[in-house]
Amino acid sequence: xxxxxxxxxxxxxxxxxxxxxxxxxxxxxxxxxxxxxxxxxxxxxxxxxxxxxxxxxxxxxxxxxxxxxxxxxxxxxxxxxxxxxxxxxxxxxxxxxxxxxxxxxxxxxxxxxxxxxxxxxxxxxxxxxxxxxxxxxxxxxxxxxxxxxxxxxxxxxxxxxxxxxxxxxxxxxxxxxxxxxxxxxxxxxxxxxxxxxxxxxxxxxxxxxxxxxxxxxxxxxxxxxxxxxxxxxxxxxxxxxxxxxxxxxxxxxxxxxxxxxxxxxxxxxxxxxxxxxxxxxxxxxxxxxxxxxxxxxxxxxxxxxxxxxxxxxxxxxxxxxxxxxxxxxxxxxxxxxxxxxxxxxxxxxxxxxxxxxxxxxxxxxxxxxxxxxxxxxxxxxxxxxxxxxxxxxxxxxxxxxxxxxxxxxx
Numbered sequence: 001x002x003x004x005x006x007x008x009x010x011x012x013x014x015x016x017x018x019x020x021x022x023x024x025x026x027x028x029x030x031x032x033x034x035x036x037x038x039x040x041x042x043x044x045x046x047x048x049x050x051x052x053x054x055x056x057x058x059x060x061x062x063x064x065x066x067x068x069x070x071x072x073x074x075x076x077x078x079x080x081x082x083x084x085x086x087x088x089x090x091x092x093x094x095x096x097x098x099x100x101x102x103x104x105x106x107x108x109x110x111x112x113x114x115x116x117x118x119x120x121x122x123x124x125x126x127x128x129x130x131x132x133x134x135x136x137x138x139x140x141x142x143x144x145x146x147x148x149x150x151x152x153x154x155x156x157x158x159x160x161x162x163x164x165x166x167x168x169x170x171x172x173x174x175x176x177x178x179x180x181x182x183x184x185x186x187x188x189x190x191x192x193x194x195x196x197x198x199x200x201x202x203x204x205x206x207x208x209x210x211x212x213x214x215x216x217x218x219x220x221x222x223x224x225x226x227x228x229x230x231x232x233x234x235x236x237x238x239x240x241x242x243x244x245x246x247x248x249x250x251x252x253x254x255x256x257x258x259x260x261x262x263x264x265x266x267x268x269x270x271x272x273x274x275x276x277x278x279x280x281x282x283x284x285x286x287x288x289x290x291x292x293x294x295x296x297x298x299x300x301x302x303x304x305x306x307x308x309x310x311x312x313x314x315x316x317x318x319x320x321x322x323x324x325x326x327x328x329x330x331x332x333x334x335x336x337x338x339x340x341x342x343x344x345x346x347x348x349x350x351x352x353x354x355x356x357x358x359x360x361x362x363x364x365x366x367x368x369x370x371x372x373x374x375x376x377x378x379x380x381x382x383x384x385x386x387x388x389x390x391x392x393x394x395x396x397x398x399x400x401x402x403x404x405x406x407x408x409x410x
Contacts, residue, residue: 004115007249008303015305019252022277024050030282033081036061036069037284052263055285056254060261060273062287063231064316067095076100082280091135091230099135099230102280108135108233109250110143110202110226116239116246116303117202117224119173121148126166126198128154128176128184129205135230136205140175149173156180159187167193174201178208178216178223185219202226202237207311227311229288231281232274236308241300244307250277253306254285255294258315258402259328261285266294269400271315272308291315291400317403321348322355326382331359331402334377340365343396346386350407357386366390 028046030037069077075098089101125144129136188195201223224238236245255270264270272290276283291312298304342362371388378386
């Protein structure tokens with residue numbers, strides 16, 4: 001079978017109808033069982049949230065806010081819908097941010113990504129993700145076990161011991177970061193040990209440059225990527241077509257303009273926002289802080305879900321200028337006042353060692369009157385003076401950046 005299950009090849013309209021039918025139920029569940037969402041969505045009629053437009057009207061919950069929310073109401077800030085005694089594990093990500101794991105097989109939903117990467121029942125998996133504090137090691141172990149794959153829980157570090165274990169146990173598959181796989185292969189060469197049993201891998205946790213992918217392929221290991229977070233589990237995964245990352249079946253994904261909750265058209269780079277259908281951790285419009293963009297059409301592999309370009313950087317572009325923070329939300333507030341603007345970018349540089357802000361704006365109708373108004377808005381909203389410059393439509397890069405720091409320091 002080429003696919004993990006039949007959900008992957010549903011028509012896009014069938015999938016969308018199914019997700020939107022489940023959405024009001026998940027909103028109601030979150031309101032009833034999560035104290036945080038009960039407060040946040042107090043005035044929301046769950047039954048009416050049955051379209052993407054209705055979903056887009058709900059407030060975001062930002063990953064960057066979790067530390068403060070959790071400190072105010074340990075351990076999970078009231079976001080979980082399952083009491084702690086009924087969970088399976090609790091993890092800590094940097095921050096610290098405490099992450100719940102519910103009970104059941106493959107709770108993080110990674111089996112689909114492993115299957116797309118060629119993992120099959122009986123393959124011994126060499127798992128180099130950490131089993132200490134953070135959930136990555138358990139994410140992949142649970143998925144491998146669901147597929148019927150035995151796991152060697154290698155964890156991180158101890159490279160020589162890992163190479164020896166691979167040479168002895170002959171695993172077929174690797175999970176971990178791509179850079180550590182390269183280190184393992186190089187160390188095997190140094191030690192004169194045979195690790196050629198490794199033929200496939202699922203990598204995550206960092207970017208996979210084209211050159212590194214090819215280097216690993218030249219060494220006999222074909223790797224696919226997974227995009228995930230400790231809050232949401234699997235979000236999207238790569239298939240043999242290598243034509244973007246296919247969104248996981250159990251999440252509803254939006255791409256929004258950084259600093260806002262406003263969805264962007266397909267192809268525009270923006271912040272990844274995910275609504276999870278997890279019964280234990282029902283994150284509604286969870287803003288990941290990551291940038292990506294939706295690709296047109298469906299994958300050549302036949303999986304019909306939405307595809308994204310993968311991780312394209314961070315959406316949180318907050319910058320300190322002359323001792324004051326300038327946020328993407330402030331830039332968005334300026335743009336909201338002017339319907340004649342396309343993309344904008346606030347560029348910060350420091351000629352003569354003095355901070356300077358310039359708002360670059362796409363428009364078909366530049367004028368000094370518009371520039372004067374924009375300068376006033378910039379001063380009003382950021383409390384800082386700045387300049388304005390105009391450019392043609394589509395002149396600014398489609399990279400999701402609304403604040404660019406070009407300052408140079410000796």
